[in-house]
Amino acid sequence: xxxxxxxxxxxxxxxxxxxxxxxxxxxxxxxxxxxxxxxxxxxxxxxxxxxxxxxxxxxxxxxxxxxxxxxxxxxxxxxxxxxxxxxxxxxxxxxxxxxxxxxxxxxxxxxxxxxxxxxxxxxxxxxxxxxxxxxxxxxxxxxxxxxxxxxxxxxxxxxxxxxxxxxxxxxxxxxxxxxxxxxxxxxxxxxxxxxxxxxxxxxxxxxxxxxxxxxxxxxxxxxxxxxxxxxxxxxxxxxxxxxxxxxxxxxxxxxxxxxxxxxxxxxxxxxxxxxxxxxxxxxxxxxxxxxxxxxxxxxxxxxxxxxxxxxxxxxxxxxxxxxxxxxxxxxxxxxxxxxxxxxxxxxxxxxxxxxxxxxxxxxxxxxxxxxxxxxxxxxxxxxxxxxxxxxxxxxxxxxxxxxxxxxxxxxxxxxxxxxxxxxxxxxxxxxxxxxxxxxxxxxxxxxxxxxxxxxxxxxxxxxxxxxxxxxxxxxxxxxxxxxxxxxxxxxxxxxxxxxxxxxxxxxxxxxxxxxxxxxxxxxxxxxxxxxxxxxxxxxxxxxxxxxxxxxxxxxxxxxxxxxxxxxxxxxx
Amino acid sequence: xxxxxxxxxxxxxxxxxxxxxxxxxxxxxxxxxxxxxxxxxxxxxxxxxxxxxxxxxxxxxxxxxxxxxxxxxxxxxxxxxxxxxxxxxxxxxxxxxxxxxxxxxxxxxxxxxxxxxxxxxxxxxxxxxxxxxxxxxxxxxxxxxxxxxxxxxxxxxxxxxxxxxxxxxxxxxxxxxxxxxxxxx
Numbered sequence: 047x048x049x050x051x052x053x054x055x056x057x058x059x060x061x062x063x064x065x066x067x068x069x070x071x072x073x074x075x076x077x078x079x080x081x082x083x084x085x086x087x088x089x090x091x092x093x094x095x096x097x098x099x100x101x102x103x104x105x106x107x108x109x110x111x112x113x114x115x116x117x118x119x120x121x122x123x124x125x126x127x128x129x130x131x132x133x134x135x136x137x138x139x140x141x142x143x144x145x146x147x148x149x150x151x152x153x154x155x156x157x158x159x160x161x162x163x164x165x166x167x168x169x170x171x172x173x174x175x176x177x178x179x180x181x182x183x184x185x186x187x188x189x190x191x192x193x194x195x196x197x198x199x200x201x202x203x204x205x206x207x208x209x210x211x212x213x214x215x216x217x218x219x220x221x222x223x224x225x226x227x228x229x230x231x232x233x234x235x236x237x238x239x240x241x242x243x244x245x246x247x248x249x250x251x252x253x254x255x256x257x258x259x260x261x262x263x264x265x266x267x268x269x270x271x272x273x274x275x276x277x278x279x280x281x282x283x284x285x286x287x288x289x290x291x292x293x294x295x296x297x298x299x300x301x302x303x304x305x306x307x308x309x310x311x312x313x314x315x316x317x318x319x320x321x322x323x324x325x326x327x328x329x330x331x332x333x334x335x336x337x338x339x340x341x342x343x344x345x346x347x348x349x350x351x352x353x354x355x356x357x358x359x360x361x362x363x364x365x366x367x368x369x370x371x372x373x374x375x376x377x378x379x380x381x382x383x384x385x386x387x388x389x390x391x392x393x394x395x396x397x398x399x400x401x402x403x404x405x406x407x408x409x410x411x412x413x414x415x416x417x418x419x420x421x422x423x424x425x426x427x428x429x430x431x432x433x434x435x436x437x438x439x440x441x442x443x444x445x446x447x448x449x450x451x452x453x454x455x456x457x458x459x460x461x462x463x464x465x466x467x468x469x470x471x472x473x474x475x476x477x478x479x480x481x482x483x484x485x486x487x488x489x490x491x492x493x494x495x496x497x498x499x500x501x502x503x504x505x506x507x508x509x510x511x512x513x514x515x516x517x518x519x520x521x522x523x524x525x526x527x528x529x530x531x532x533x534x535x536x537x538x539x540x541x542x543x544x545x546x547x548x549x550x551x552x553x554x555x556x557x558x559x560x561x562x563x564x565x566x567x568x569x570x571x572x573x574x575x576x577x578x579x580x581x582x583x584x585x586x587x588x589x590x591x592x593x594x595x596x597x598x599x600x601x602x603x604x605x606x607x608x609x610x611x612x613x614x615x616x617x618x
Numbered sequence: 619x620x621x622x623x624x625x626x627x628x629x630x631x632x633x634x635x636x637x638x639x640x641x642x643x644x645x646x647x648x649x650x651x652x653x654x655x656x657x658x659x660x661x662x663x664x665x666x667x668x669x670x671x672x673x674x675x676x677x678x679x680x681x682x683x684x685x686x687x688x689x690x691x692x693x694x695x696x697x698x699x700x701x702x703x704x705x706x707x708x709x710x711x712x713x714x715x716x717x718x719x720x721x722x723x724x725x726x727x728x729x730x731x732x733x734x735x736x737x738x739x740x741x742x743x744x745x746x747x748x749x750x751x752x753x754x755x756x757x758x759x760x761x762x763x764x765x766x767x768x769x770x771x772x773x774x775x776x777x778x779x780x781x782x783x784x785x786x787x788x789x790x791x792x793x794x795x796x797x798x799x800x801x802x803x
Contacts, residue, residue, distance in 0.1 A: 106787050110786070125631040139622050139623075174787070180783075182744055183745070222624045226622075263761045264762065295621060296620035296621040302620050303621050303625075306625045306631070307630060307633060309621075330758045332758070332771065333763050336657075337671050340654075348650035352647055355642070356639070360639060363639070377732060415657060417660050421756070422756065424758075424783055466662055490752075491752060493782035495786075501780075501791075501793055503791075505698055505701055506726075506793045584636070585636050585637075586636075597645065614753045614754065615753055616665035616666060616772070617767050618671055618756070
């Protein structure tokens with residue numbers, strides 16, 4: 047076997063990189079950043095058109111640009127980056143060679159071709175069908191073909207990841223259980239396999255329908271199976287970015303999970319229940335019973351929400367414990383005040399955590415409640431919600447991880463370090479503005495995916511309240527600032543990777559590892575249990591207080607919406 | 619030692635739970651259960667629940683039923699000269715048909731406040747979204763599925779129906795009205 051057994055140990059972080067895996071991670075990350083660039087440019091068109099005072103693009107171009115923005119951001123940027131995260135969590139963290147790098151490259155190129163083919167379909171102009179592409183509205187066959195090719199490539203990458211776990215186990219590259227971050231990546235990969243299978247079940251028939259081989263696609267069937275793909279792919283994002291949160295806590299603070307059992311149990315709940323959440327896209331649809339909706343959209347009694355609430359506590363909790371052990375023990379929040387707020391790896395992760403929980407999480411559960419969905423469904427509240435989950439949550443977490451990986455993996459110093467310091471704040475806060483203002487407009491009834499809420503020239507126009515117009519304008523301004531924040535990220539990453547100062551370590555040599563094993567890190571001596579630094583019998587009292595603030599906002603907001611629902615026309 | 623290394627305790631599943639986590643898990647679980655039970659609770663005690671009544675139907679049949687209702691209960695026509703749309707005032711408690719199609723709603727409705735109507739919603743072609751403003755009630759409309767809801771308008775006024783499921787390039791032009799009048803007028 048001519049397997050490349052070259053490993054490189056990063057002198058700064060001590061991480062062992064398998065060279066073929068490292069190259070794959072880099073290329074996947076580059077493809078991700080290119081998709082982000084395309085999606086970001088398209089975002090300018092979306093923002094400036096929905097801001098009614100500017101209303102930049104004509105209707106057909108707006109719908110086309112919106113379709114391409116959604117696909118490049120939600121699918122291509124995030125999944126390319128996630129593949130890099132999977133390889134990192136398997137090969138690098140287990141200090142193990144990547145299984146079948148050749149297959150991994152085949153998967154990568156399939157994904158690239160798929161992304162190009164899909165973009166080609168949208169830029170042709172006859173496939174402005176949005177990310178959802180609800181049949182019987184049809185797109186050009188290459189639209190579906192591109193998505194199918196991309197999904198097959200991603201599936202191959204998942205199996206390379208699983209293969210690498212097998213290799214690591216067989217070659218004993220680590221002792222005991224896999225690290226928590228790898229466990230989170232396993233969760234993401236398992237959900238990905240389910241997601242891609244659902245995608246195949248619906249996209250392959252729809253492709254055949256688009257070329258005329260199948261006569262009819264039922265709209266409700268399409269919508270139901272589509273969301274087993276469309277929403278589950280968001281669950282991959284959740285699992286992946288929660289894993290990234292734990293990784294950043296470990297990298298920046300050396301934080302140890304408060305309890306392996308709890309954190310892993312929460313990931314396990316994701317595997318069992320998270321995909322049921324896909325059903326909340328069907329709450330306002332006919333033909334499905336209320337009991338089916340209630341069971342599924344509550345993710346079987348909200349056991350997956352419980353899991354997210356657990357991660358939301360254990361990630362900052364583990365940071366608090368690590369900080370208290372370093373001596374930041376005063377009061378409830380000294381550990382947080384003394385956190386490295388100028389380090390973009392940390393600040394991006396922490397804003398991601400707060401934004402995902404307070405904005406994305408609370409709004410998501412509210413929308414996913416059967417009856418409350420009636421006052422929210424398909425309004426611009428929905429994009430408000432998912433810009434909090436996928437952009438503040440996932441994208442910002444990935445941005446933070448990038449700042450760590452540029453010196454470690456690309457061996458370059460960060461360019462524009464001052465700009466990098468501010469980037470998570472600019473992007474995170476502006477995007478929080480986008481999310482909040484869109485939610486506000488949605489509460490006032492503004493529809494999503496809509497070219498003109500002024501209804502100029504309509505026979506029966508509706509006049510939205512002035513507050514709705516104001517909200518859309520504020521969302522537009524925040525959106526522009528967020529695009530600037532995204533541009534800063536692109537400038538820093540692209541600049542650093544191509545032009546950044548090379549990091550050279552004198553006397554550095556590649557390690558040729560015997561039998562493809564980099565050598566397991568010795569088992570760390572068990573740290574003495576620290577109990578003396580907390581208060582009220584708790585190791586992380588500050589985090590607990592934050593969690594109670596979160597819970598209070600959650601409860602208030604939840605019942606305010608029930609109260610609002612109770613005022614609309616009775617229906618049954 | 620940390621989340622990116624294997625657990626330092628080999629038998630990590632036997633480590634006792636720390637109090638912060640334990641208390642939080644219990645609180646979070648209780649809250650999750652409350653949220654779960656709110657939904658069945660609202661089905662029993664709440665006024666706003668989506669109906670479970672839906673039938674598979676052919677677009678032609680649904681259009682015929684709608685046309686029959688329009689012929690029977692039409693009170694006037696509205697709209698620009700080349701695009702007159704009938705306004706229908708069906709009796710309280712009756713079956714009211716509302717067609718969604720590219721890119722209009724058919725017909726306009728006039729309902730009495732405080733009375734209940736069985737509204738049938740269906741699309742003739744693609745997916746559409748029934749969005750009643752400023753109430754902000756939003757319901758998905760499918761082709762081939764006739765959805766029957768009992769609706770009770772509360773206060774008189776002019777309400778708008780807009781489409782909020784993207785349905786192609788003229789999606790934003792798909793608007794209509796529901797007039798709600800005082801009882802007995």
